[in-house]
Amino acid sequence: MTTIKKIAELANVSTATVSKIINGKDQYISEATRQKVLEIVEREGYIPNGVAKSLKMRRTKTIGIILPDVMNLFFSELARGAEDAAEKEGYSVILCNTDNKELKEEKYLNILHEKMVDGIIMTAAEGSMNKSVKISKTPMVLVDRDIELDKPVGRITVNNEEGAFMATKFLIEKGCKNIGFISSQKKNKPSAERLKGYRRALKENGLEVDEKKIFLQNFTIASGYEGVMALLERNKVDGIFCGNDLIAIGAIQALKENNLKVPKDVKVIGFDDISMSQFMDPPLTTIKQPIYQLGEEAVKMLVAIIGKKDIDMHKVLRTELIERGSC
């Protein structure tokens, strides 16, 4: 393996000189030695040892991203936004899937600390109250889900309550009188806020909130399916606000199986606007979150924190209604 030392020997200079040249700190280096060293570096195919550099510099130019599951379109888009931004900022990203399990979250947090990542972006597991999260000195930004923490961390979220309000109101304006809500559980913060928005919209429009029309389980297609089956059993509904698009996909599936037409018999609106939503049949009307941008902003904020910049530690991005075919 070619090291700085070997280059130094071959060029008859010190390692310090080589280091300076490689890192562009060569204001005081003669052009002659600069050329000579660069030539040898090239010829030998020298690759700097980043590990040694990191040890010395006490930074790894690596960040960790902890999320439930990259296979979930929401998180893959988030991850992509984060990776792109990280690349621009000169960082690499280590990917960690938790499946919403606190145990895995804890494990990854430990690994990332040992690996001395410069910062961590995390969508906390539902209800996570991690010891490691609280203790860690590593800069961190929480995306999508807020959790209670006594140390200062960055936060990137979206106006969930308002988005949900918009969604429900839209359903009402389309003439729905019996509007169901299918979402994840309340310990999932975004889900809880969307529930609030749903309630407020009903109340402000003179509609009664019927707890039997609320089905809270998971942010999955399966839950959407089961939610509709459960709702249909005990209610008549003419509109459903789904806590995310995956749920909406499952819901529509179930509605079709019950010979209910969307949007004629039942109108459905989702949340997120994941990339596939527009290709569903009918194409999903939904509350769009700037998912990719969420990832981008998370690393921008993280990089700012790492660089000890004085910034606002909470950023709220805006949602937007996208009207398509499902209501």
Next chain:
Amino acid sequence: MTTIKKIAELANVSTATVSKIINGKDQYISEATRQKVLEIVEREGYIPNGVAKSLKMRRTKTIGIILPDVMNLFFSELARGAEDAAEKEGYSVILCNTDNKELKEEKYLNILHEKMVDGIIMTAAEGSMNKSVKISKTPMVLVDRDIELDKPVGRITVNNEEGAFMATKFLIEKGCKNIGFISSQKKNKPSAERLKGYRRALKENGLEVDEKKIFLQNFTIASGYEGVMALLERNKVDGIFCGNDLIAIGAIQALKENNLKVPKDVKVIGFDDISMSQFMDPPLTTIKQPIYQLGEEAVKMLVAIIGKKDIDMHKVLRTELIERGSC
């Protein structure tokens, strides 16, 4: 920051002793000192510095995964399979998106080398003939796409030609006489092989291969859409074999816009069986690849290579026909 040195001082032992205890190489350590040290480690919340360890040990327990785009459901599933397997093997994974650009591929390869990853899993950019790929001494396994390389690397692929043959044959058995093929370009190896399978199936069943019914562009929804538009302009088709499911999704979209019913007027079959395919309308009939397993097998092979195990460097996984509603 707590270091091994500090622990050693607090416990009145040498750093060597602490190191041995931490790493379980404590056969010759008295139970008394072991307890004492462990206690202090716990109390101080000591976290080993993985960077220093890596420098000394000359391994990072990290692998890189290079792929076109995690937002593409195929690759997110592949990445998930890889990450899960890596976690089991004690490795972390650095995620790199290339968008199929050789330049980005090259850049990431360099970064990964500098970061001293123990191995690399890569879905090479189309037509990639990377200098870095050829030079690198880092263990590597290529997934999905084979590229020509003069050094020994692991390969995990799928029987593409055969899968395509199955797909096309299935369309023929369903009564299609005019079968189009929409896929990515030939420089994409899997696409080229699927084209071969398509051709062979037509020939072996007495059907003529009509170059005007072949549309080669990208593995994207947009290409599927454009492909159908192009085919419809100059041909009548009653069946389309799509090189992957994304193309199939775009194709069905375009077909619907042309008031053609799927599968009644035109039968469509895809390739991959990405997770969303079953939720399309109609649900996609497709050739399933074991995508998640592809990722898993890739890291298993990579870990074996890193460990200098003597293994078969080429593994071919099998495809399987999944019949659903689109033909």
Next chain:
DNA sequence: ATGAAAGCGCTAACAG
């Protein structure tokens, strides 16, 4: 059963 010491490859303060 324990410790001293060398060294992984690099950077940077300081000296010359």
Next chain:
DNA sequence: CTGTTAGCGCTTTCAT
């Protein structure tokens, strides 16, 4: 303009 040197935190050989 260039080199010497000390260490970053860890593992491991070899003594004791």
